[in-house]
């Protein structure tokens with residue numbers, strides 16, 4: 001598996017050099033020069049822990065929570081005050097964990113953000129189904145949240161049992177969602193669970209759109225090595241057939257495909273913290289992507305708080321990109337939206353996409369992975385599946401390894417991928 005990712009990396013970056021992440025880090029982050037800058041805030045607390053989940057989180061404890069939110073606000077000011085005036089940004093997303101557990105301090109966090117940044121595209125937050133109650137939704141709305149994403153996983157009891165989660169009551173969900181409105185109401189599902197069929201997924205998608213969602217995300221189940229999940233993974237052929245069938249169904253229904261995994265009833269309904277040229281991440285495990293570097297904060301809540309309380313950034317690792325590495329990174333995440341616009345690439349890098357990756361794009365077109373219309377390369381169904389397949393490799397070869405180490409060591413010296 002890592003042979004494939006290594007060879008692809010060498011080919012596309014035209015270099016034998018691996019991705020090297022080191023513990024030395026910048027205290028001043030050069031984000032002023034970034035256009036289309038997104039913001040992300042990580043809240044690492046959950047009421048109970050799901051054994052399949054790879055994210056950085058712990059069980060909620062009030063004293064840890066309060067200290068963490070204080071440190072988080074301090075980190076926002078530490079970074080934000082490095083820019084004179086208010087920096088224009090796109091959107092702000094809260095992820096976790098279960099960020100609604102911080103509902104009582106959300107206004108405080110958002111006003112710290114607004115002291116340094118202007119948001120042009122709204123605020124999104126991930127919710128556990130337990131958070132979907134009128135009182136919480138009202139607090140979110142009042143704090144300025146415009147998009148919510150609910151972690152349903154499946155409406156069917158048999159799959160919730162496989163995942164160790166409670167069944168979600170659809171009629172209660174619908175009733176509560178009708179009381180407080182949001183621009184985007186997304187529901188996320190996991191696919192490729194044992195014995196899951198197209199009919200199971202179709203029923204979930206239909207139920208979501210009939211009960212208050214205008215956007216759905218259907219994520220493939222990923223078996224991270226460091227989780228204690230006992231869920232068996234689906235064979236490749238079955239998975240491809242399932243993804244193709246779901247995609248065809250959503251396209252036939254006229255839903256808009258806004259990324260590999262997401263479909264919406266109307267184009268305005270969006271929810272994505274991934275497809276941005278650059279972003280700043282706050283909180284433990286949060287990542288930051290700038291023009292020439294990518295950095296990841298420590299996964300240890302204790303060490304995160306200590307570093308910030310000392311007035312330092314909680315960065316665990318930084319990679320300083322070569323130009324080709326940055327291009328690969330750009331293309332990989334832009335492709336997540338199923339489209340790459342050559343004009344945007346040229347605007348970002350100052351060189352034509354064709355000049356840098358003309359041969360690769362021709363091969364991809366020839367293999368039926370891409371179609372080109374004017375300056376935009378769009379993924380075909382086949383291309384989307386192979387992208388998904390490669391992303392799975394990438395996740396297991398790179399993210400799994402890095403998160404596996406960062407869960408054990410607060411500040412590792414170096415990681416090579």
Ligand SMILES: C[S@@+](CC[C@H](N)C(=O)[O-])C[C@H]1O[C@@H](n2cnc3c(N)ncnc32)[C@H](O)[C@@H]1O
Pocket residue numbers: 046052053054055095096097098126127128129150151152153188189190219220221222223224
């Ligand atoms: C942070 S959680 C969402 C909010 C809330 N904590 C919850 O669980 O409902 C983000 C989403 O990641 C997805 N997820 C977690 N572990 C996964 C895995 N191993 N494979 C694929 N998706 C996963 C789930 O769909 C989950 O809803």
Ligand code: SF4
Pocket residue numbers: 045046048049050053054055057096097098128151
């Ligand atoms: S899936 Fe959600 S609730 Fe479960 S442990 Fe992960 S973040 Fe927490």
